[in-house]
Amino acid sequence: MATFNMKILCTTLSKLSVNRVTIRRNAYYKPPKYRPPHWFMPKERVMSEDMLTQENRDFIEEIKQDKLNSQLALESPLAHVDQHTVQWTPFTRRVGLIARKIGNYPLWSKDGKKFQTTLLQVVDNHVIKYIPPEEFNPMRTKKICWKEKRTLGCLLVGSETVDPSTVTKDYCGIFNSVGMLPKRHLFRFMVSPNSALPTGTPLFATHFRVGDYVDVRAKTIDRGFQGVMKRWGFSGMPASHGVTKTHRRPGNIGAGGEKARVWPGTKMPGHMGNRWRILRGVKILRINTKHNILWMLGVGIPGETGAVCYLYDTVLPLKKLKIAPPFPTHPASNDLPLEYYDESIHPFEEQTIMFDEV
């Protein structure tokens, strides 16, 4: 009898153990199969004191400088290869850019209208690696598998070279395997196989032209836990007329009867911002070739000043590229004009706008 009781106790206790975490899984919810792509490695490293002598420190610094210099001395692989024989068609997808949002200021058009613009700086972009469509095996998060996705290759682009000792060994390995120094930001662009680029190709702001439309993907400003008035724009309730303690609350969230539950998707308080969002069809008004700055029309680009955003040719059917852009990318050259202006924009160094009498 005692042994039987003991057995029951053991089984109940084993069920209570911390190791067995029950994963919620039912008809409505299935956790995603999380398998990150092979180039996605943890980047942040715990910094610790290495207890090195000053000589060793100097030696490491020297090696770093040597590596950086050799990296800077690298020529663009496109310089010697003559231009691709493959022509651009409206169905090819080109590589994009990684840029940083640096602020807003107005530009004026030639008919005297003011346009607010957002400035994006393209810093030190290099092609890291090309994975052809056959080898590219992305993570499956949905049941639907688009067949045409298999026709696109994956191009890794990095931006902003960092000190290799500040990132993890695994992350460095991605770059070491192709002979580059690690970059702070690494992003994947899906490209057509004929627009693939060799490793180490620098990308500039002139990859896009003035007047083109691009899509911008970035993280929105993190606003933390917010109520419904700020998060969803509810109007709240009156300040007076006998209203007590419900000035900024949502009010009713549903009906009774059969529907006596909270419907999925009800707008409620919660975390606002810090989501990936894409702003499609943003026009480029001006390009500076020296500092690689793009002036984009509008102030709707997600993120605060200093946020990183990803640019690529727009997918909107009416705003798609019609004339062949620099393909596969614009080669590095020193004899470009300093600034490109859209034809509607008034450059500041030109004469005051005058209107002709009709």
Added chain:
Amino acid sequence: MAEGKPPKVICVYNKKRIGYIGDRVLVAIKGQKKKGILVGLKQIQNVKVPKFDSNNVVLIDDNGTPLGTRIHVPIPTILRTILKERTHAKGADYTKLLSIATKFV
């Protein structure tokens, strides 16, 4: 305007129901209802558009002909373009208002 109640805009003929410069309005004046055009506003305006110390209305009839013969306040020049756009070939002609204006700013 000196005698009686001050005139009052009681309706704005646009979708937003908020009067902007050049909008057609219904005015209660001297116990009657008259149509009018907003020619100057107290609200904050765009750059280069004048903001006035009072809200100004020019009374018109249904054809757009002003009821008075003179306008004593300055008229914003942007009204010239706005009223030309609002005038249709067969509808009311609001541009008659501009010809009796004494001063543009």
Added chain:
Amino acid sequence: MALVIRKPTFDILSAAKWMIRKDCRALSSLVEKTEETEKRPVGRRARFQNPALEYRHIFPEFLPDPNPKWRNSLREKMERADMLKRRSQIDIPEFYVGSVLAVTISDPHAQGKTNRFVGICIERKGCGLRAEFTLRNVVDHQGVEIRYDLYDPTIQSIQVLRLEKRLDDKLFYLRDALPEYSTFPFDMDPEILPEGTPVPVNTVQVKLKPRPWLERWERQELKGVANIEEHLKEKDRIRRELRKTPWEKYDLMKEYRKTIPVEDQTEIWGEVHNQLNQLRLSRKKMFKKRPISTPKPQLG
């Protein structure tokens, strides 16, 4: 005072550094007024010796917004370059809140495609290319205010008719004042100050119309209003006392957040000093060549 925090290493006891500290203190807006009174007898030319002291009043829009969330050195640099490019096309003179200006713009709506407006500057705000100013005048017994962008390429000319300052930073109370205080004729002649004189401060105190007012002027500690007390009731005086915030002048952190640090200012003025100086010299040449004539008013 704000600089005490920023530069804690300064040795207050040493006399030489005391002088430097005094110089730096002048850059924070806190003790500005006392410095101003000290400098006035010295004359205008002498003040050009330290460009930072002079330029931050003449060209306030060259200093960026002090909010650290919006600052970016490269964007500020590009913005300043664009401002200088615009300044090379049009002469944007030195003016202050309280100066009387005449602005001519190209206006597609006007009959002659140009539009001229004269008025007193009641407000200056914004940094960089966003800088704007507001002019006020009374035309045909009707108060008119127009806001202009300082770097708008449709502005053909900005002419200073009377260069002076007022006792307050913003003159919104002119909206509630008697109309003669903001009436300026459109054919006003420009008053030319002799070279080297400081910018005069007009100490006129305006008279307000009886209430109702647009704002509660009695709570704003205005210096340019004469008869504010006679319109007040006992209730307003009590409310004013309750709303006073006398501790704010001791809030060093607030002062720090509103100002650009001295190191940044010296960098900015060092960058633009040469070009601004050249523009000033070329303006002087143009001024001497220009025939003396008064601009005709354009009526409609």
